[in-house]
Amino acid sequence: MGSTGYRLQVLDITALPQLLELDRRCYGGHWGEQGYRAELERPTSTVIGAVVEPGDRGEKTSPTPTLVGFGILWRIEEEAHIISLAVDPDHRRRGLGRRILEELLTQARAAGCCWATLEVRASNHAAIRLYESAGFQLLGRRKGYYNNGEDGLVYWKKPI
Ligand SMILES: CC(C)(COP(=O)(O)OP(=O)(O)OC[C@H]1O[C@@H](n2cnc3c(N)ncnc32)[C@H](O)[C@@H]1OP(=O)(O)O)[C@@H](O)C(=O)NCCC(=O)NCCS
Structure with a gap:
């Protein structure tokens, strides 16, 4: 569907x-x-x-x-x-x-x-696939960013 x-x-x-x-x-x-x-x-x-x-x-x-x-x-x-x-x-x-x-x-x-950014948990494969297929590129990693110690991945897209 x-x-x-x-x-x-x-x-x-x-x-x-x-x-x-x-x-x-x-x-x-x-x-x-x-x-x-x-x-x-x-x-x-x-x-x-x-x-x-x-x-x-x-x-x-x-x-x-x-x-x-x-x-x-x-x-x-x-x-x-x-x-x-x-x-x-x-x-x-x-x-x-x-x-x-x-x-x-x-x-x-x-x-x-002009440009867009977002942050996603390193383990969130569904969201990462969505963002990458929408043209977002990995900009960097924030070590231990989340409460449980998980890394945050920073993505950006330019132009939007
Ligand atoms: C991430 C989320 C918003 C995706 O919503 P959705 O309506 O299922 O996504 P779509 O149907 O538009 O999928 C678009 C693409 O994302 C990827 N994707 C989505 N769910 C996926 C899954 N479970 N596994 C792998 N890839 C997935 C696929 O590339 C998919 O394209 P395809 O269906 O052509 O293969 C949904 O899984 C969600 O609400 N998750 C919990 C909240 C969350 O983690 N939000 C993101 C925070 S940064």
Whole structure:
């Protein structure tokens, strides 16, 4: 199955409860309410969501569109920082992560950004394959960057 049937949209504060639930499903509770609220309200952040409409893709029980993926972008002058990208486990490998990433880059370009950067755990092979296939290049490694001592890989893409 491809990623048709999903709609991408810029999220606003009304998406906060669904974002928290999706964070829990994707990251096991990475950020709390304050963190996502800040991203949804900060003028230099963009939060893109992927939703599935009621009745599509088996989501027949929900009366409202269901959030199944999201990505967050920070714009710092000419730099675009991709700071989060996640897709619900039940909706992975359908091209949705790639679509959200492309939309974040489109939004960054439209806002005048020239290049993009992100950081990923060295063990996150799925995300690394996605980023490399989208043209991101390895810039460097931050030794023991994460809480569990894991290295962080820094990627960048220029132009975007
Ligand atoms: C990384 C993530 C966002 C990918 O989402 P997705 O919707 O499944 O990705 P896509 O279907 O668009 O896949 C795009 C490409 O990524 C790579 N990829 C995705 N999942 C993969 C997996 N499990 N194993 C290997 N490669 C994978 C493939 O190259 C894939 O292209 P292909 O399907 O043509 O082979 C998703 O796995 C996720 O939410 N992971 C948990 C959160 C996370 O780690 N986010 C990244 C933080 S930096």
